[in-house]
Amino acid sequence: MFFFTRTCLALALAGLLAGCGSSAPRPEVRTPAPKAEGGPVIEVSPVVVSPYSEAELVQEFERAKALLLGGKSREAAEVFDKLTRHAPDGEVGAASLYNAAVAYEALGEREASAARLREHLRRFPGHVLERSALFRLGRALAYLERWAELVAVSEKLLARQDLAVLEVIEARGARALGLVEQDLVEEAAREVSVARDLVERERLGEAGKPPIELAQLWFAVGEVRRKRSEAIKFEPVPPNFADTLEKRCQGLLDAQGAYTEAMRSLDAHWSAMAGYRVGQLYQELHRDVMRVPPPAAADTVRKRQLFEGAMRLRYRVLLEKGLKMMEGTVRLGDRTGEASAWIGRAREAERALELSLADEKAALDRLPFTEDELREALEALKKKP
Incomplete structure (x- = not known):
């Protein structure tokens, strides 16, 4: 014994x-054969047969x-x-x-x-x-994107009394990520706030490469900021369009900052996720802003065409920035061997952005204006949206 x-x-x-x-x-088990029909049923524990x-x-x-x-x-x-x-x-x-x-x-x-x-x-x-x-x-589960189960597992961890500070941060980051990916944005925001307080208190990641546990937390912060930013829409056109656009752009930059922090941990998987999301931020902003209809003052075909050309010229840079991020993410996958779904998404987005840029160029070429004329229209847009 x-x-x-x-x-x-x-x-x-x-x-x-x-x-x-x-x-x-x-395991293979041997269980007793049942009694003849009508006889009593006796349950016994299975016996493992091991060689x-x-x-x-x-x-x-x-x-x-x-x-x-x-x-x-x-x-x-x-x-x-x-x-x-x-x-x-x-x-x-x-x-x-x-x-x-x-x-x-x-x-x-x-x-x-x-x-x-x-x-x-x-x-x-x-x-x-x-x-x-x-x-x-x-x-x-975070890798497999099983968000509801991730929340349940992180809650079991947070109920424990034997976690170190970095482990608490990881568990809270996991719970926040699982929540935000289920569109429980405000609950996720509260979770990342608690985790970030711990990070600041312990001064984690201030010098050198941050611990890998912070990558998940910062990605969750980026997701909260992204979802809040993308909730700002331009249809119908708000009366204070310029201020609304500025707020949406600031949300984009705030989210990009959080994703960049996630990349600082130098983990290929979290970097691929963050890189894809940054590219997506620009792609989605371009999509939404290009849905803005011409103003009432554009009451002729020529004026509407001028508005369209100016908008295409002004916001094409969003597609270019998005494409640059997707290309970088794809290169990361090729360089590191990272082969998660996020690399596949980046490849698809890269192709879509290349097509969008080609469409933008073709649309501008069809308009009866020179680039100088469109730039003059752009200046007018900047003065009064």
């Missing part, structure tokens, strides 16, 4: 030190851990999954389930990793690896 207890403790510590884990198919002795389980666990630490994640995941089947209830099973999740995360298979982390949390509540499993699951 003494050997068994020390072995279990060693396995739990091994899981922590390896920073690793996983879940897998249900390994306790010592062999430990040996296999150590082998899998060595594979994982040696960068052989696929082989490690397979062994950890096998151990989870053959030792589902003890420390070998718990540590193997967690370590398999780490192995699949290293392979970029976040769905598989998240499934094993969920299973670990369900089967081993209160386990020594529970906090680590919650954080890993939260990061996987």
Whole structure:
């Protein structure tokens, strides 16, 4: 019994030190055949049939851990999954389930990793690896864009009493992100406000590269600012159009500032997300501002054409800025190997912006005005929108 207890403790510590884990198919079990029809039904606990002795389980666990630490994640995941089947209830099973999740995360298979982390949390509540499993699951859910589940996991973390300050910031950033992506903007704003107070109190990220935990928080700040900015519309045209446009543009710049802070952590995934969003800010502003109809004073075809040309010339720069950001994001993906959905979105947006710029040029070419005439009209627009 003494050997068994020390072995279990060693396995739990091994899981922590390896920073690793996983879940897998249900174990094969032998259950008694039911009684003849009409007889009593007797329920018994399933019996796991394992080909390994306790010592062999430990040996296999150590082998899998060595594979994982040696960068052989696929082989490690397979062994950890096998151990989870053959030792589902003890420390070998718990540590193997967690370590398999780490192995699949290293392979970029976040769905598989998240499934094993969920299973670990369900089967081993209160386990020594529970906090680590919650954080890993939260990061996987942010990557997979499972926003409602991300909020639920972050709330479990925030209910704990053993989090360090940086972990509290990460959990609040995760909750804010999950909320804002479900359009719960004001609730998310309150969450990021609390997290930013902690960042300022601890003076985090003021010198050098900020901790990766701040990237998620700053991205959430950017999302709150973006959604508030894009809620400002120009249809119908507001009586104070110039002030409304100025407010929308200031919101864009504020959001861009937050996304830039997220990029400072130099994480490829968060940088790709932030880069795409900055490009999208300019793309969406161009779309909305170009929907502004001609003023009542444009009561002839020529005047309406002049207004259209001036607007196209003035706001084409938004498309150019958006395209520049999308191109940079795509290059980031090519350079780092980042292959998330955000890189795919950036590629699609890049093509769309290239087409939009070509359409703008063609539309300007069709108008019966020189560029100088359009610039004169632009000056008039600036004086009285």
